[in-house]
Amino acid sequence: MFVAELIRETREMTESWRKQGYSIGFVPTMGYLHEGHISLIKKARQENDRVVVSVFVNPTQFGPNEDFDKYPRNFERDREICEKAGVDLLFAPSVHEMYPAKNLVFVNISELGDGLCGAKRPGHFQGVCTVVTKLFNIVLPDKAYFGEKDAQQLAIIRRMTKDLNFNIQIVPCPTVRDQDGLALSSRNAYLSEVERKAALVIPRSLQAARQAILSGERDAAQIIQLIREMITAEPLAAIDYIEVVDGETLKPVSRIDGPVLVAVAVFIGKTRLIDNFWYKEGSACS
Ligand code: PAF
Numbered sequence: 376m377f378v379a380e381l382i383r384e385t386r387e388m389t390e391s392w393r394k395q396g397y398s399i400g401f402v403p404t405m406g407y408l409h410e411g412h413i414s415l416i417k418k419a420r421q422e423n424d425r426v427v428v429s430v431f432v433n434p435t436q437f438g439p440n441e442d443f444d445k446y447p448r449n450f451e452r453d454r455e456i457c458e459k460a461g462v463d464l465l466f467a468p469s470v471h472e473m474y475p476a477k478n479l480v481f482v483n484i485s486e487l488g489d490g491l492c493g494a495k496r497p498g499h500f501q502g503v504c505t506v507v508t509k510l511f512n513i514v515l516p517d518k519a520y521f522g523e524k525d526a527q528q529l530a531i532i533r534r535m536t537k538d539l540n541f542n543i544q545i546v547p548c549p550t551v552r553d554q555d556g557l558a559l560s561s562r563n564a565y566l567s568e569v570e571r572k573a574a575l576v577i578p579r580s581l582q583a584a585r586q587a588i589l590s591g592e593r594d595a596a597q598i599i600q601l602i603r604e605m606i607t608a609e610p611l612a613a614i615d616y617i618e619v620v621d622g623e624t625l626k627p628v629s630r631i632d633g634p635v636l637v638a639v640a641v642f643i644g645k646t647r648l649i650d651n652f653w654y655k656e657g658s659a660c661s
Pocket of ligand 1 (some may be wrong): 433525
């Protein structure tokens with residue numbers, strides 16, 4: 376595995392692969408890799424001749440009072456995981472390499488970025504779209520892999536790819552969960568043992584909501600209320616949002632008639648966790 380800190384080296388390597396006719400799969404990450412990331416890498420490994428992973432904690436997607444400084448980092452461990460998973464190129468640039476001067480141009484998304492996490496984290500998706508655009512332009516992959524846990528991010532990246540004509544196929548990958556149901560996230564590392572247990576209220580409440588929909592409940596307010604009651608009963612949990620949104624527009628719905636995304640953001644102590652599930656007629660998957 377080649378480790379590149381420079382954009383120039385990454386470009387040279389991926390360009391030589393393209394010239395040889397190799398397909399390139401790309402997994403952008405912020406590091407502190409877990410089984411969720413590994414599942415994206417595995418899928419990329421299966422579907423491409425060459426696999427590139429980036430590890431970059433992107434400052435422009437964190438708000439001023441968010442956790443950029445304390446976001447968990449362990450490059451040596453990430454490097455080993457990538458090597459073991461068969462990654463060909465690990466791109467791990469410094470902040471200066473990615474943002475050598477003040478950025479004057481940003482990529483913005485309207486509407487899809489307005490609700491859910493976009494409403495709670497102003498500027499977040501502008502930072503995500505900008506860095507993903509930069510990474511796409513550096514790596515020029517054929518396919519890029521994103522987890523469904525970040526459902527809004529995935530919808531936005533898909534739309535950005537379409538609207539800006541990136542010649543890249545976006546591949547969604549299912550959320551990976553611990554055995555007890557908690558969705559894997561690098562931020563789970565912040566949780567104390569007690570908080571880790573309390574966090575289980577999130578997948579439990581979503582599971583109950585899914586059951587209610589499968590049993591015929593179509594009123595979004597009832598679904599939200601059911602989740603709210605369960606989460607409120609957990610003293611360490613504080614709701615940031617609970618929403619039932621249209622699967623296409625991500626706008627809140629009052630009735631569940633077509634595909635919907637049921638999404639929550641919950642603080643467990645100081646740690647903000649997100650989770651969701653999709654409901655499409657006749658099936659509900661997470
Ligand atoms: O999902 C993430 O880890 C990040 O938002 C991404 C896509 C790597 C952009 O920094």
